[in-house]
Amino acid sequence: MSLQVREQTLDIWRSLIDFSYRDGSWSWEDRQGSNSISDAEQLLCILYPATNIPVLRIDDPDETAPDVLWALHGLGNDLDALRVFTDVLLEYMERHRLPDGAPDFSAGSYLGSCEIDRTAITPEQLRLEVVDSYSMSITLCLSVLGYVQKLGTKTTSRRTAEKLGRLKDLTSRRLTGAMEGMLSSFSVHVFDIGSEPGDNLCAMVNQTNDSNDRVVGERLARSLKEIRSSLRSEIALTRGRSSVVEALENDRKLLECGWSWGPVQSSSLERDGNGSSVSCFAEDLPYLYFTGVALDGIEDLFSPRTQVLGLLDDHQQRMSSALQLRWRLCMNYWQRVATFGTGRWPIEDLPWRATDGVESDHFTLLVTSMMVQKLHVEKAGTSQAVRLGKVLQELAGRGLITRRPVAGDSAIGLHEPGTRVVLRGGAALGPELTWTITSFSTTLLKRTIQTASLVREAQDRDPLVTLGNEIWSHLLGRRLEERGGRGLWDDPRGVFDLKGRKWEAPSWYHTQRACECLVSAAASYTASSPVSAQLIRLANEFLAEAEHIFEQERLFGSWGGASGTTAPGTVAPVQAISATLDRARDLRNTRPGTAVTLLQGVLKELEVLARPRSRSLTEDAL
Amino acid sequence: MIVFAISDKGGTGRSVTGGNIVYRSALAGHDSCFVDFDFGSPTAGTIFDVHALGRGTESGRGTQSLLLGSSEASESLELWTASDSLGGRPPGAGRLVLFPGDKGGSEFSIDTNTVRRCARFLGRLLEEYELSVVDLSAGRSYAVRLVLEATADWGGSAQTRWLVFHRWTRQHVVAAHGLIHEARGILQTAEGCGHDRNETLDSLRTVRTAVMDPATADLSGLSGTQISWLRERHHDLQILAGELGLGRTRTLGIVPLDPILHWHEQILTEKALYESRIASVGTVQAFQELASALVDRAGWEKL
Ligand SMILES: Nc1ncnc2c1ncn2[C@@H]1O[C@H](COP(=O)(O)OP(=O)(O)OP(=O)(O)O)[C@@H](O)[C@H]1O
Ligand SMILES: [Mg+2]
Numbered sequence: 001m002s003l004q005v006r007e008q009t010l011d012i013w014r015s016l017i018d019f020s021y022r023d024g025s026w027s028w029e030d031r032q033g034s035n036s037i038s039d040a041e042q043l044l045c046i047l048y049p050a051t052n053i054p055v056l057r058i059d060d061p062d063e064t065a066p067d068v069l070w071a072l073h074g075l076g077n078d079l080d081a082l083r084v085f086t087d088v089l090l091e092y093m094e095r096h097r098l099p100d101g102a103p104d105f106s107a108g109s110y111l112g113s114c115e116i117d118r119t120a121i122t123p124e125q126l127r128l129e130v131v132d133s134y135s136m137s138i139t140l141c142l143s144v145l146g147y148v149q150k151l152g153t154k155t156t157s158r159r160t161a162e163k164l165g166r167l168k169d170l171t172s173r174r175l176t177g178a179m180e181g182m183l184s185s186f187s188v189h190v191f192d193i194g195s196e197p198g199d200n201l202c203a204m205v206n207q208t209n210d211s212n213d214r215v216v217g218e219r220l221a222r223s224l225k226e227i228r229s230s231l232r233s234e235i236a237l238t239r240g241r242s243s244v245v246e247a248l249e250n251d252r253k254l255l256e257c258g259w260s261w262g263p264v265q266s267s268s269l270e271r272d273g274n275g276s277s278v279s280c281f282a283e284d285l286p287y288l289y290f291t292g293v294a295l296d297g298i299e300d301l302f303s304p305r306t307q308v309l310g311l312l313d314d315h316q317q318r319m320s321s322a323l324q325l326r327w328r329l330c331m332n333y334w335q336r337v338a339t340f341g342t343g344r345w346p347i348e349d350l351p352w353r354a355t356d357g358v359e360s361d362h363f364t365l366l367v368t369s370m371m372v373q374k375l376h377v378e379k380a381g382t383s384q385a386v387r388l389g390k391v392l393q394e395l396a397g398r399g400l401i402t403r404r405p406v407a408g409d410s411a412i413g414l415h416e417p418g419t420r421v422v423l424r425g426g427a428a429l430g431p432e433l434t435w436t437i438t439s440f441s442t443t444l445l446k447r448t449i450q451t452a453s454l455v456r457e458a459q460d461r462d463p464l465v466t467l468g469n470e471i472w473s474h475l476l477g478r479r480l481e482e483r484g485g486r487g488l489w490d491d492p493r494g495v496f497d498l499k500g501r502k503w504e505a506p507s508w509y510h511t512q513r514a515c516e517c518l519v520s521a522a523a524s525y526t527a528s529s530p531v532s533a534q535l536i537r538l539a540n541e542f543l544a545e546a547e548h549i550f551e552q553e554r555l556f557g558s559w560g561g562a563s564g565t566t567a568p569g570t571v572a573p574v575q576a577i578s579a580t581l582d583r584a585r586d587l588r589n590t591r592p593g594t595a596v597t598l599l600q601g602v603l604k605e606l607e608v609l610a611r612p613r614s615r616s617l618t619e620d621a622l
Numbered sequence: 623m624i625v626f627a628i629s630d631k632g633g634t635g636r637s638v639t640g641g642n643i644v645y646r647s648a649l650a651g652h653d654s655c656f657v658d659f660d661f662g663s664p665t666a667g668t669i670f671d672v673h674a675l676g677r678g679t680e681s682g683r684g685t686q687s688l689l690l691g692s693s694e695a696s697e698s699l700e701l702w703t704a705s706d707s708l709g710g711r712p713p714g715a716g717r718l719v720l721f722p723g724d725k726g727g728s729e730f731s732i733d734t735n736t737v738r739r740c741a742r743f744l745g746r747l748l749e750e751y752e753l754s755v756v757d758l759s760a761g762r763s764y765a766v767r768l769v770l771e772a773t774a775d776w777g778g779s780a781q782t783r784w785l786v787f788h789r790w791t792r793q794h795v796v797a798a799h800g801l802i803h804e805a806r807g808i809l810q811t812a813e814g815c816g817h818d819r820n821e822t823l824d825s826l827r828t829v830r831t832a833v834m835d836p837a838t839a840d841l842s843g844l845s846g847t848q849i850s851w852l853r854e855r856h857h858d859l860q861i862l863a864g865e866l867g868l869g870r871t872r873t874l875g876i877v878p879l880d881p882i883l884h885w886h887e888q889i890l891t892e893k894a895l896y897e898s899r900i901a902s903v904g905t906v907q908a909f910q911e912l913a914s915a916l917v918d919r920a921g922w923e924k925l
Contacts, residue, residue: 061871061925062864063857066837079870079924154864156871157923158824 001449001468003521009049009056010071012515015487016045017074019506026088028095031505035108036096040136041512043092044143046072046085049515051143051305053522058082059150086151086163089144093170102271103177105133110509112420114432122430129278130262130423130435131185131290134178135297141175142300145311172313177271179301179319181278182294183238184263186326187286188231189355190247190255193217197355198254204353205340220340221254227333231257234325241266244284256355257326257333258286259294261423261435283425288354288366289437291330295373298327331374338367339384347371348391350398361398361411362419365443368392372447375454385454389464392448396467399440401474405496414440416492438490441478442513445471446520453524458532468521475514480506489514531592539592542599543584549606550577558609577602623917624747624754626769628808629787630801631794632760635831636787638887639877639909640755641669645708645889646906646913648718652752655698655719659769660759661686661730664723669887671707672699677725684724688743689736689768696721696743708891716752729759732768741772748781753917762806770808770815783916784808784826785874790833795859798828799866827874827922829912834879838904871925875912880905 020027020042028034028042050058058064058072061079072081075088096104107130113121148168155161191197193214202217232248235241244266247253263269263280270277300306301320312320338347346352352363368391375381375388396402400411413419418438426433448471452464477495480488482504490510491503553559559574580602588595627640640656647654658666664684667675678684679697687693701718702711708718730736747754758765773782786808788798801807812822836852844852863869880902882890890909894901915921 060864062860062869064870066835083925151925154869154871155925156824156827157925159923160925 001452001465001472001521001524003468003472003518005053005518005522005525006056006067009053009515009518010067011487012511012518013046013071014074015485016042016506016511017072019484019488021074021084026091029505030508031503032507033109035110036105037107037110037130037133037136038508039092039096040133040140041508043089044136044140044512045508045515047089047143047147048139048512049519049522051146052519054526058085059147061154082151083160086160086167089147090163090167090170092140093144093167093174096174097170103137103174105129105137105177105181107133110435111423111426112434112436114422114434120431121433124429125426125431125433128262128281128426128429128433129181131182131259131294134181134185135293137174137178138182138297139300141171141178142303142306142311144171145175146305146309149309149311172316175312176316176319178297179316179323180269180271181263182259182298182323183319183326184267184269184278184280185259185261185282185290185294186257187260187264187282187284188235188244188248188255188257189285190244190250190253191355193221193252193254196357197256200353200355200357201254201256201337204349205337205346207341207346207349208343216341217254218252220337221252223336223340224255224333225251227257227329227336228255230325230329231255234322234329238267255333256286256337258288258291258330260285261287261290261421261426265425281425281428282423285424287421288352288363289419289421289435291334292366292369292443295327295330295370298323299373299377302327331370334367334370335374338371345387348387350391350394360414360419361395362414362437362440364391365395365399365440365447368395369443369447372451372454376450379454382454382456385451386460389448389451389455389460389467392444392451393463393467395444396448396471399444400496401441401444402467402470412492412496412498415496416498438510439513441471441475442510442517445475445517446513449517449520449524453527453530456530456532458530461530472517475517478510480504531590535592535596536589539584539588539595539599542596542603543581543588546584546599546602546606547581549603549610550581553606553609556613577605623752623783624744624756624773624781625783625785625916626756626758626766627785627787628758628766628801629760630797631788634760634787634789634794635877635883636760637665637757638669638883639787639829639831639912640757640785641666642889642909643913643916644753644755645718645891646909647753647917648702648716649712649892650910650913651714651716652917653716653719653750654753655717655721655747655751655755656701657721657747657754657756658685658723659765660757661723661727661765662759664725664727665887666720666722666757670701670705670720670889672701672704672720672722673706675699675720675722678727679722680725682724684722684727686724686727686730689739690730691735691739705889707893708889709893712892719751729764732764732771736768737771740768744769744772753913762801762811766808767811767815770812770817774816782825783922784822786826786828787831788828788868790830790859792859792862795863795866795868799868802826803867826872828868828872829874830876832879832884833876835876839879874915874922875908877908877912878902878904 028039030038032038049056056068058068061082069078069081075081075084098104106127108126111121111125148164152164193202198217202213205220206213206216228248232245236245260282262282263278264282264284265280266284267280269280302324306312339345347364347367350364351359351361352367353359354363368388372388375385398411399414400409405412415438418436420434420436423433423435445468448464448468452461452468455461455464474495478490478492480486480491480503482502484504485506488506488511490507492498493502580598584595584598627636629636644654644656656666658664664678681697683693683697685696688696699720701720702708786798786802788794802809809819809822813819836849836856841849882900890901890906895906
C-alpha cells in the first residue's frame with residue numbers, strides 16, 4: 001500500500017502545529033471546542049506515530065531525524081520544539097483534573113442530544129465520563145510515560161527534569177483513573193432465547209436455515225459455556241453485580257459482553273482512594289462501538305512496548321490483567337458469534353443486526369474490526385483473514401467508498417452525519433443523550449491494512465492492497481482545503497455531494513484516526529515483506545544454476561588459475577561474483593525477487609566466459 | 623561569563639571555533655576577549671591575523687609571563703585595529719581583545735602564587751568583558767588544574783562555563799568522553815579542587831567541529847552505496863555519543879565541515895561572507911548560535 005507514511009505524517013504534524021500553536025501558546029480548540037477526549041486526540045496526532053513508528057521517534061534527541069525535528073519547528077527551533085511539546089503535554093494533564101486533583105474524563109462537547117437544541121444538555125451531563133475518554137487516555141498516558149522515561153535519561157536541564165517528574169506523576173495517576181473507569185464500564189447482558197434480544201441474535205446467527213432460530217440459539221448458548229463460566233468467576237469479584245452472576249449460572253440463556261458507554265449503573269467507581277466517587281449512569285448494556293474503542297485502548301496495555309519499558313506500577317499491573325482477561329473473553333465471544341455455524345458466517349450477512357434490533361453496515365464493520373484485531377494480535381489466521389477481507393471490500397462498496405452513490409443515497413449517512421447511538425441511562429440527568437460515530441472510513445482502512453498484512457499469497461492480498469489505496473485516496477479527498485485547518489481532517493464534502501458550508505476548522509477525532517491508519521501502514525511495512533513460496537523456489541533454481549556454472553568456470557581456470565583472480569577483458573573479478581552469489585544465497589528466502597535479479601546479473605557475466613567454449617564443444621561434436 | 627575551551631585531542635578546531643565565537647560575540651555588541659592559555663603552542667595571532675604575533679608575543683608580557691609573575695600585567699591587543707583583516711570596529715560592536723601567549727612558551731607546574739595570579743586575572747576578565755574565551759591546551763594539562771583551582775571559591779557555576787570540542791569521529795567522541803568523565807578528567811579534577819561535580823557538569827557542554835552531516839552535505843560525488851554507508855555511520859555515532867553522555871542535549875553547537883577553515887585557520891568575517899563571499903553561511907550561523915547560546919540561559923539549557 002502506498003500511503004507515504006513518513007511524508008504524510010510529518011505533513012500532518014506541520015499542519016497541526018500551524019493550526020494549534022500561535023504566539024507561544026497552545027490552542028486546544030477544534031471545530032467542536034475542546035474536551036478531555038479531543039485534546040488527547042490532538043496530542044496523539046503527534047505522539048501516537050512518534051511512539052509507534054520507530055523512525056519518527058521524538059523522545060531521544062540523538063535518534064530524532066532532522067526532518068522529524070523540522071516538522072515540529074513551529075514549536076521552536078531544534079530541541080526547543082521538544083521542550084515546548086513537553087510543556088504542552090504537562091498542560092493537558094493539569095487541565096483535565098477535577099477540583100480535588102483527580103483526573104477528569106468528561107466528554108463535554110462530544111455529547112449530542114436528541115433535542116434539536118444542544119444547549120439543553122445539562123452541566124451534570126457534560127461532566128459524564130465516557131469510554132472513549134478512558135481509551136484515549138490509556139493510549140495517551142502510555143505514550144507519555146514512555147516519552148518521559150526516555151527523555152528523562154537524555155535531558156541536561158534541571159528545569160526539564162523537574163517538569164518530566166511532574167508530568168510522570170500526573171500521567172500515571174490519569175492512567176490509573178482510566179483503567180478503573182474501563183473496568184467499571186465492562187458490561188454483560190444476559191437474556192432468554194425467547195426474549196426480543198434473543199430473537200434478534202438467533203436470527204443473526206442462523207445462516208443455514210435448516211433448523212429454526214430457537215434450535216440454533218440453544219446451540220449457541222451451549223457453545224458459550226466456557227465464556228460464560230469465565231465471565232461468572234470474573235464478575236463475581238466485582239461488587240454490585242450479583243444479579244448478573246446469577247443469570248450467568250443458567251446455561252440456557254444467551255448473553256452478550258463488551259463495554260457500555262460509561263461506568264454502568266450497578267458498578268461503583270471511586271477514584272484515587274480519596275473517597276471522591278464518580279457517578280455511574282450507563283445502562284448495563286454492551287455497545288458495539290464502545291466495545292471496539294475499549295478493545296483498542298486495552299490492546300496498548302499489554303503491547304510488547306508497555307511490557308519492555310515497564311510502564312505500569314503494581315496496582316496498574318493488576319488492573320491490566322483484569323482488563324486483558326475481559327479483552328480476551330470479549331474477543332472470543334464476538335468471534336464465536338460472528339463466525340457461528342457451518343455455512344455462511346453471520347458477519348458475512350450484511351448488515352449486522354444488534355440485539356436491540358437496529359441494523360447497520362457500521363455494526364458489521366465494528367464486529368469485523370474486532371475479529372481483525374484479534375487475528376492481528378495473535379498473528380494468525382490467513383484463511384479467516386481472506387474471508388474478512390471480502391467483508392471489508394463489500395463494506396467499502398456499500399459505504400460508497402469504492403462505489404458511486406445513487407441519488408439520495410442513504411449510505412452517505414454512514415459518513416455524514418454519521419451513525420447515532422443513544423446513551424441509555426444518560427437521560428437521568430437531563431435530555432436523552434446521543435453519541436455520533438463518524439469513523440467509518442478510517443476504521444475500514446486501518447482494518448484493511450491489518451488484514452492485508454495477514455494474508456500471505458499475493459493473489460489474495462492484492463485486492464486488499466488495492467482497497468487500501470482506494471480508501472486512502474478517499475480519505476485524502478476529505479482533507480480540509482481552507483486556510484486554518486489545511487491538510488487536516490475532515491470534510492466529507494470533498495468526496496460527497498452534500499449541502500452546506502465547507503468546514504474550515506479541523507476535527508481531532510478524524511485527524512487522529514487518520515494518523516492511526518498511517519501507523520498501521522508503517523507497522524505492515526516494517527514487518528518482513530510477505531513472500532511467495534513460488535518465487536523462493538525460483539530463486540533457489542537460479543542459485544543452483546549460477547553456482548554450478550561458477551564452479552565450472554573456476555575449474556576451467558577462466559580467471560587464470562589459483563593466483564590470478566581477474567579474467568582478461570570485461571569479465572567481473574572472481575571475488576565480485578563470489579560476493580554476489582553469497583548475497584543472493586542470504587536473500588533467497590526473505591527477498592527472493594532481489595536474489596533472482598542479482599543472480600541474473602551473475603549468469604550474464606558467466607555466459608560471457610562460457611559462450612566461446614560451448615561453440616568449440618559444438619564444433620567438436622560435428 | 624568566562625568560557626574555558628578545551629579538547630582531548632589536538633587539532634580539533636578549538637582555537638579557530640573559539641576565535642570565531644569571540645568575534646561574533648563582539649559583533650553582536652558584547653565586549654569580548656580571547657585569552658590564549660595554550661602555553662605550548664599559542665596560535666591566536668595567526669587566527670586573528672595579527673602579523674606580529676605569528677607564534678606568540680615576544681614582548682615578555684604574554685599570559686604565561688603574567689601567571690609566572692615575571693610581568694605585572696598581560697599584554698592585550700585591541701583586535702579591531704591590530705588585526706590585518708578585521709578592518710576597524712563596526713558601529714555597535716563591542717570591544718574585541720586578545721591576550722596573547724608567549725612565544726616559545728611551554729607547560730609549567732603550578733604553585734599557590736600562580737593560582738592567586740590566575741584568579742586575579744580571571745576576576746578582572748569577568749569585570750571587564752561580557753564574554754571571555756580562554757583557550758586551554760589539548761588534553762589533561764596543568765592549565766585545566768590551574769583555572770579550576772583559581773575558580774574554586776567563586777561559588778556556583780554561574781560565571782564560568784566549559785566547552786569541550788571534539789571532531790565527529792568515533793575516536794574523538796570516545797576521547798572527549800574520557801576527558802570529561804574518566805580519571806584525571808575535568809569532573810574529577812574539579813571535584814579535587816573543591817567544585818561540585820553536578821554543578822560542573824551543568825556548566826559543561828560539547829561542541830562538535832568539522833561535522834559532515836549527510837543530511838545536509840552535498841554528496842553528489844558519492845555513489846548511492848557510499849551515501850547510504852555514511853548515513854549509517856552518522857547514525858551510529860549519534861547513538862554512541864548519546865550513550866557516552868555527549869548527545870544532543872549536552873551539545874551546545876555543531877560546526878559544519880568548512881572548506882575555508884579546512885585550508886586556512888581564520889576568522890570568517892562579515893567581509894568574507896558578504897563581499898568576497900568565500901565564507902559559508904552555515905558555518906557562520908553555527909558560530910553565531912554558539913556565541914548567543916553562551917550568554918543566554920535558555921540557549922544553554924535547551925532541554
Ligand atoms: N569547521 C571546520 N571545518 C574544517 N576545518 C576546520 C574547522 N575548524 C577548524 N578547522 C581546521 O582544523 C585545524 C585545527 O584547528 P585549530 O587549530 O583550531 O585546532 P585546535 O584544537 O586549537 O588545535 P591545537 O590543539 O593544535 O591547538 C585547522 O587547520 C583549522 O583550520
Ligand atoms: Mg589551538
